Amino acid sequence: MSDVSDLVAAAQHTPVVVIGGGIGGLVAAYECAKVGMPVTLLEASERLGGSVRTVDVGGVRADAGAVSFAADGAVDRLIDALGLAELGLDGGRVAQRTGVRSTTSARGLVPLPDGVLGIPANPFLTDAVRIIGWGGAWRGYLDRLRPPLTIGHENRLGVLVRKRMGAKIEHRLVAPVTRGSLGLAPDEVDVSVAAPELNPALTRQGSLSGAVAEMLGDASARPRLTLANGMETLVTALERRIAELGGRVLLATAAESIVRTGDTYRVTGRHTADHSEDPEGDAAVPEEFTAAVVVLAAEEHAARPLLHGIVELPAEFTPRSRLTTLTAIVDGAPAWGAGVYPQPADSDIVSIDDLTAQWDVGADAGARVVRARLAGVHTPAEATAQLEGVLGVSVRDAVMADFDVAPHREQRGFAAAAARLHDPNLWPAGLGATGAWLAGAGLDLVVADAQSTAERLRRGALFS
Numbered sequence: 001m002s003d004v005s006d007l008v009a010a011a012q013h014t015p016v017v018v019i020g021g022g023i024g025g026l027v028a029a030y031e032c033a034k035v036g037m038p039v040t041l042l043e044a045s046e047r048l049g050g051s052v053r054t055v056d057v058g059g060v061r062a063d064a065g066a067v068s069f070a071a072d073g074a075v076d077r078l079i080d081a082l083g084l085a086e087l088g089l090d091g092g093r094v095a096q097r098t099g100v101r102s103t104t105s106a107r108g109l110v111p112l113p114d115g116v117l118g119i120p121a122n123p124f125l126t127d128a129v130r131i132i133g134w135g136g137a138w139r140g141y142l143d144r145l146r147p148p149l150t151i152g153h154e155n156r157l158g159v160l161v162r163k164r165m166g167a168k169i170e171h172r173l174v175a176p177v178t179r180g181s182l183g184l185a186p187d188e189v190d191v192s193v194a195a196p197e198l199n200p201a202l203t204r205q206g207s208l209s210g211a212v213a214e215m216l217g218d219a220s221a222r223p224r225l226t227l228a229n230g231m232e233t234l235v236t237a238l239e240r241r242i243a244e245l246g247g248r249v250l251l252a253t254a255a256e257s258i259v260r261t262g263d264t265y266r267v268t269g270r271h272t273a274d275h276s277e278d279p280e281g282d283a284a285v286p287e288e289f290t291a292a293v294v295v296l297a298a299e300e301h302a303a304r305p306l307l308h309g310i311v312e313l314p315a316e317f318t319p320r321s322r323l324t325t326l327t328a329i330v331d332g333a334p335a336w337g338a339g340v341y342p343q344p345a346d347s348d349i350v351s352i353d354d355l356t357a358q359w360d361v362g363a364d365a366g367a368r369v370v371r372a373r374l375a376g377v378h379t380p381a382e383a384t385a386q387l388e389g390v391l392g393v394s395v396r397d398a399v400m401a402d403f404d405v406a407p408h409r410e411q412r413g414f415a416a417a418a419a420r421l422h423d424p425n426l427w428p429a430g431l432g433a434t435g436a437w438l439a440g441a442g443l444d445l446v447v448a449d450a451q452s453t454a455e456r457l458r459r460g461a462l463f464s
Helices: 004-012 023-033 074-082 126-145 157-165 167-182 199-203 208-217 232-244 301-308 353-357 380-391 414-421 441-463
Strands: 014-019 040-042 052-058 058-061 091-096 101-105 107-110 225-229 248-250 253-261 264-271 286-289 293-296 322-331 349-354 367-375 394-404 431-433
Touching: 004 441, 014 023, 014 264, 014 286, 023 040, 023 232, 023 293, 023 394, 023 441, 040 253, 040 286, 052 322, 052 394, 058 322, 058 367, 074 232, 074 441, 101 126, 101 167, 107 126, 126 157, 126 208, 157 167, 157 208, 167 349, 199 208, 232 248, 253 301, 264 293, 293 301, 293 322, 293 441, 349 353, 349 380, 353 367, 367 380, 380 394, 431 441
Parallel strands: 014 040, 014 293, 040 248, 293 431
Antiparallel strands: 052 058, 091 225, 101 107, 253 264, 264 286, 322 367, 322 394, 349 367
16 A cells, blocks of 8 residues: 555455354454444344343343453453444453352352362361362372372373362362353363473372362462443444444344455345245345455354355364353342352253352342353243252243353364464455354453454455
């Protein structure tokens, strides 16, 4: 470009189509629109935000999906850039209050001992013994007597814990935590990603429990934050900024195909709303969008067919799976702490978050707002019965939601698969993809990936 005016003109004549209106798609659309590129976003459903969903349960606003982000992370910085107050939105941040996590046992709910990924620093603590028994505690203690280098740097968490501290600690302490926080069995967790300091600390300390004690002493994790009026505030802010910058957001419009012709792309979209009253109406006619840049921000199962014949993607990394969340107001909730990770054999519930304890989500006296996450899809009656059974409470009101489950970056093999999918040589000029299936589950990861993908594509389009 010879000068700034040429660059401005180039941006204004470089149309962008973003497919998918989750957080990744909204961020990519905003990143392109803010430099003057004409943006059209297509979302197949009738709502934006994907896994970010704030619901009203018994008159209380609570997050049914993604609920938090790291202080001074990608989401935190994006919120500042969007200027929520200028948009007339409540952008107040609330810091998480940490508390004791519990698990289920024959004696009811028992606090989980402090640890890393469920691994205790001291297996003889009273609560640990209540969960693993004296036999499990003594087996865990033998870890102190084993040479650290007889195993080497084992990156399968389940194998590492079983060999060092025994099966009871792996099954009853580690498995509930990894299942509840990562959706993974211990053998599926890559230690080098989930806890990169664990193996080096094991070498220094000579035992796994000693390594955990060292890590707990050095813990300096950034605090977690949420938005006072619910995380959908972020979705609303992005939508408003995109519109303010001249972008178009088309709901209930599914992308059906992408065709590349030279340096341009033709995206065909079709309205997905109910046409039963007017099946021959204009809304049912496909619409074509021409773009110099296409950002595919749909979920993996929707993205792959659109890329057929354009990009040869590696084999599917994870099969599609679903998760049910039940956000509920419960009466008679015991003082069980900030969260519960049930034993895998006890329930389909993988975790229960006390939103009242963690985020001060309001409810009247004697009631609490909680969110249960269940593996698979369940009916409201099934989810309610399981929540009441685990906590021993009565559910007064509840809202259920279903989500596609994105892989966690801590899953073994994910880092290598993601690196292959992010290889720029895989993608033709002007085409890219983003989303949790490429970045890993977590708002900060998705936002950062969408920003980097948009930056790469707009730079290629404007400076090539």
